[in-house]
Amino acid sequence: MSGGTFAVLGLFSDAHKIVDAAKQIRPRQLGRLEAYTPYPVHGLDRAIGLGPSRLGRLVMLMGVIGAGLALLFEGWVSAVDYPLITSGKALFSWQAFVPVMFEVTVLFATFTAGLAMLFTLNKLPFFGHPVLHSKAIKDITRDKLALSIEASSAGFDAEAARQALLDSGAESVETVPVPTWERPLTLLGLLRTIAAIVAACVVAGAGLFAAEKLIAVVPPMVRIHNQPKLNAFRESSFFPGGRGMRPAVAGTVARGHLPPAFSTPEEAGILLSNPFPLTQAIAERGRRVFNDHCAICHGLVGNGMPLLSRAYGGKPGNFLSNEIRARPDGHYFGVLMLGKNAMPSYAADLDEDDRWAAVHYIRILQRAQNAKDEDLR
Amino acid sequence: MKVATASLPEALRPMELLQGRVTPGSLDDQVLQFPAQRPSRAWYAALAVTVTAFVIGAFCIGWTLYWGIGTWGNNRPVAWGFGIINFVFWIGIGHAGTLISAILFLLRARWRNAIARFAEAMTIFAVICAAIFPVLHTGRPWFAYWLFPYPNERSIWVNFRSPLIWDVFAVSTYFSVSLIYWYLGLVPDFASLRDRTAEGWRKRIYTVLSLGWRGAASHWIHYDKAYLLLAGLATGLVVSVHSVVSFDFAVSLVPGWHMTIFPPYFVAGAIFAGFAMVVLGLTVVRKTMNLSNLITDNHLDVMNKLILAMSCIMGYAYVMEGGTAWYSANPYIQHTFKNYISGFYGWAGLTTITCNIIIPQVFWFRRMRRSIPAMIFVALAVTLGMWMERFVIIVISLHQDYLPSSWHRYFPTKIDFGVLLGSFGLFFTLVLLFARVLPVIATSEMKASLPSETGGPL
Numbered sequence: 001m002s003g004g005t006f007a008v009l010g011l012f013s014d015a016h017k018i019v020d021a022a023k024q025i026r027p028r029q030l031g032r033l034e035a036y037t038p039y040p041v042h043g044l045d046r047a048i049g050l051g052p053s054r055l056g057r058l059v060m061l062m063g064v065i066g067a068g069l070a071l072l073f074e075g076w077v078s079a080v081d082y083p084l085i086t087s088g089k090a091l092f093s094w095q096a097f098v099p100v101m102f103e104v105t106v107l108f109a110t111f112t113a114g115l116a117m118l119f120t121l122n123k124l125p126f127f128g129h130p131v132l133h134s135k136a137i138k139d140i141t142r143d144k145l146a147l148s149i150e151a152s153s154a155g156f157d158a159e160a161a162r163q164a165l166l167d168s169g170a171e172s173v174e175t176v177p178v179p180t181w182e183r184p185l186t187l188l189g190l191l192r193t194i195a196a197i198v199a200a201c202v203v204a205g206a207g208l209f210a211a212e213k214l215i216a217v218v219p220p221m222v223r224i225h226n227q228p229k230l231n232a233f234r235e236s237s238f239f240p241g242g243r244g245m246r247p248a249v250a251g252t253v254a255r256g257h258l259p260p261a262f263s264t265p266e267e268a269g270i271l272l273s274n275p276f277p278l279t280q281a282i283a284e285r286g287r288r289v290f291n292d293h294c295a296i297c298h299g300l301v302g303n304g305m306p307l308l309s310r311a312y313g314g315k316p317g318n319f320l321s322n323e324i325r326a327r328p329d330g331h332y333f334g335v336l337m338l339g340k341n342a343m344p345s346y347a348a349d350l351d352e353d354d355r356w357a358a359v360h361y362i363r364i365l366q367r368a369q370n371a372k373d374e375d376l377r
Numbered sequence: 378m379k380v381a382t383a384s385l386p387e388a389l390r391p392m393e394l395l396q397g398r399v400t401p402g403s404l405d406d407q408v409l410q411f412p413a414q415r416p417s418r419a420w421y422a423a424l425a426v427t428v429t430a431f432v433i434g435a436f437c438i439g440w441t442l443y444w445g446i447g448t449w450g451n452n453r454p455v456a457w458g459f460g461i462i463n464f465v466f467w468i469g470i471g472h473a474g475t476l477i478s479a480i481l482f483l484l485r486a487r488w489r490n491a492i493a494r495f496a497e498a499m500t501i502f503a504v505i506c507a508a509i510f511p512v513l514h515t516g517r518p519w520f521a522y523w524l525f526p527y528p529n530e531r532s533i534w535v536n537f538r539s540p541l542i543w544d545v546f547a548v549s550t551y552f553s554v555s556l557i558y559w560y561l562g563l564v565p566d567f568a569s570l571r572d573r574t575a576e577g578w579r580k581r582i583y584t585v586l587s588l589g590w591r592g593a594a595s596h597w598i599h600y601d602k603a604y605l606l607l608a609g610l611a612t613g614l615v616v617s618v619h620s621v622v623s624f625d626f627a628v629s630l631v632p633g634w635h636m637t638i639f640p641p642y643f644v645a646g647a648i649f650a651g652f653a654m655v656v657l658g659l660t661v662v663r664k665t666m667n668l669s670n671l672i673t674d675n676h677l678d679v680m681n682k683l684i685l686a687m688s689c690i691m692g693y694a695y696v697m698e699g700g701t702a703w704y705s706a707n708p709y710i711q712h713t714f715k716n717y718i719s720g721f722y723g724w725a726g727l728t729t730i731t732c733n734i735i736i737p738q739v740f741w742f743r744r745m746r747r748s749i750p751a752m753i754f755v756a757l758a759v760t761l762g763m764w765m766e767r768f769v770i771i772v773i774s775l776h777q778d779y780l781p782s783s784w785h786r787y788f789p790t791k792i793d794f795g796v797l798l799g800s801f802g803l804f805f806t807l808v809l810l811f812a813r814v815l816p817v818i819a820t821s822e823m824k825a826s827l828p829s830e831t832g833g834p835l
Contacts, residue, residue: 035594038401038569039825045598053602074537077526082534089538099543099621103550106610106617113610114557117603118564118588122596125588132591140592141569143401143824215519 006130006178007150008161010170015041018145021168022047030161032152037145059113066108070101134176260337268334276356286361289354302365319362320369332359394488396670401824408818416813427805434799437792446516448792455775455787460514462767463797467507473651474500479611488679490826491672494819496655497559502807504552506800540624547621551614558607564590565821619647633713633774642694649687653759656680660749674747681746688737713774722773725765732762
């Protein structure tokens with residue numbers, strides 16, 4: 001850099017003149033040409049050798065990404081993660097997703113066009129540019145147009161650039177020196193910024209937490225909890241018994257929980273038989289019930305030897321043993337209801353259908369673990 | 378250029394958009410002087426009025442928050458009431474700004490340059506006012522974030538097949554886009570303000586807001602492109618936002634709402650109301666800030682022509698609606714439309730028709746289009762009429778629908794009126810503050826369109 005010159009600025013008042021000047025100076029290759037103007041001057045960009053903006057492609061790309069993401073998100077929410085039937089429409093009813101897709105497209109494209117343009121393509125904010133500290137900047141953002149020949153190589157001749165600008169009709173010429181500024185981004189500054197962001201997050205989080213906890217107990221909000229209705233176990237003088245809820249009539253039976261007509265598993269074995277034919281669906285259901293409730297003690301294949309029992313002791317029944325295999329379906333059902341030895345009753349956890357499904361699955365396991373020759377054909 | 382146009386017959390000559398000699402420098406001196414000045418007494422007086430209105434509204438909002446929306450007049454079946462009337466009204470006001478800044482930009486209507494900034498600012502303030510109402514109307518505004526789809530501990534999602542969620546997306550997108558568009562236009566003006574302000578805290582603020590803009594040609598090419606793209610994108614928004622708002626109505630089965638004409642009808646009404654508000658604001662601004670050489674009678678004339686055109690479209694929409702009701706042969710819809718002009722609330726429908734269709738017809742006369750009192754009167758009438766139109770659509774349609782045993786009249790409460798007053802207070806407070814600290818005219822855009830002899834564009 002000769003003498004620390006960043007650029008030589010020539011000021012013009014008329015847009016035609018600056019374009020003509022740029023056309024004259026450009027072939028002489030005195031340095032990189034740039035212009036600083038208070039408003040966009042059409043033709044000046046081409047005159048100093050700038051191509052068209054590539055922003056359009058970027059915005060197009062981001063718009064398409066926005067539309068795609070919106071469609072994927074709406075489809076995933078509506079058809080996969082939270083399938084909710086509305087007005088009998090298909091779960092993935094893309095027609096209904098169009099308005100939000102459109103809005104997200106516009107949002108992505110706008111953020112790209114507006115903010116990516118400023119921050120990425122134009123590399124703003126930037127407060128340290130030499131021209132901002134020139135004397136001419138006051139006129140540049142007001143009514144003067146500046147053509148600038150910027151030092152782009154070691155051979156930059158400031159005097160020649162000055163003369164060229166004056167020759168091509170510049171009203172005045174200013175030499176802008178390379179400013180001496182410190183690096184704006186220091187490690188300490190970076191650490192401080194991160195610390196400030198963390199502190200702001202902590203303060204905001206604590207504030208929100210406090211607000212959320214407090215809001216529920218200050219006067220207007222508590223009324224949401226104190227509604228003029230009777231909760232099940234609230235005190236009430238309306239019904240005898242002093243409770244908000246009426247007790248169920250004696251002998252009430254919950255659905256799927258008929259009291260058993262037997263008192264021992266052996267009796268159940270004689271009285272009951274599996275009402276469900278073996279189908280793929282009932283087998284799947286049985287597997288789910290078995291794996292959720294039985295496998296923890298009886299093992300995934302029903303051999304009574306899972307890791308838990310080995311570590312913990314106890315002797316859960318081995319469904320594969322000849323003795324247990326010989327028992328009728330009803331017996332298994334009875335054990336599930338009444339419990340046996342250390343095994344508690346599963347009457348409250350599993351309804352009748354679940355129990356029969358589990359019995360089917362146990363039969364499947366027994367057959368699978370004792371496969372005969374013809375089973376394998 | 379000038380010589381060539383002077384020989385044309387008067388009807389073909391381009392409109393005079395400036396009075397007297399305006400240069401880029403004199404433009405800056407005129408428009409950018411206000412932030413550095415002490416505001417006038419009239420400004421303080423106006424601010425006192427608007428802030429008072431806003432404080433009353435803030436009190437009513439606080440009252441609503443404390444006691445719940447039982448303090449409003451909403452009932453069953455009129456569950457929407459003022460909350461949604463005011464929301465639709467304010468969102469509509471915003472549309473003029475976007476139309477002026479986007480569609481008229483694409484159409485190269487040069488007269489928009491002088492008024493675009495003011496109209497865009499009104500858009501942003503109107504959307505802020507609009508946002509108050511649905512948020513309060515949810516009943517528990519502190520859970521307003523539930524409106525957005527976010528992963529939550531309840532493992533539930535919003536319903537993307539509901540127009541209400543489309544509305545959330547449309548309005549929040551509209552606000553974000555308007556804000557970015559507005560800010561983008563302001564950046565070069567912030568640079569001008571930065572360089573004409575003396576050292577001090579004001580200069581620091583303008584420096585930060587200008588992002589160090591230096592008007593480089595390599596920046597302007599991207600800036601120009603971005604402005605053009607944003608205009609195209611915002612054009613879609615002008616049409617889409619109020620269409621989506623109208624879906625809230627049209628997708629339901631309420632008689633009087635379930636109509637295919639609703640989206641274009643709402644968009645036209647929004648632009649209509651917005652233009653009236655812009656005219657109202659501009660007449661005040663050009664007078665008090667001495668900008669009548671930049672915002673000329675010609676500008677107001679064109680605006681008033683647009684109001685007239687929109688008024689005719691509204692008239693057509695009203696007739697079409699009535700025609701649809703008649704042709705439907707559906708007694709419920711016909712009953713609702715009879716109610717619009719003759720029932721208990723018939724006066725509201727008649728006011729709507731008078732203010733929106735009949736009064737703007739005075740703008741067929743050139744003298745009326747250029748008379749300040751006439752245009753203020755029409756603008757006020759249109760503002761009232763468009764508010765009444767939403768009252769008609771919401772209250773009259775809801776208060777008597779299919780089931781006569783559920784019919785119920787609706788009476789707004791003092792709190793309802795207080796919140797509405799507060800939204801007007803907020804809107805005009807923001808407009809006054811805007812006129813005080815930011816350039817009300819986009820100077821860089823104006824400079825680019827100044828006549829060539831003064832050193833302007835190519």
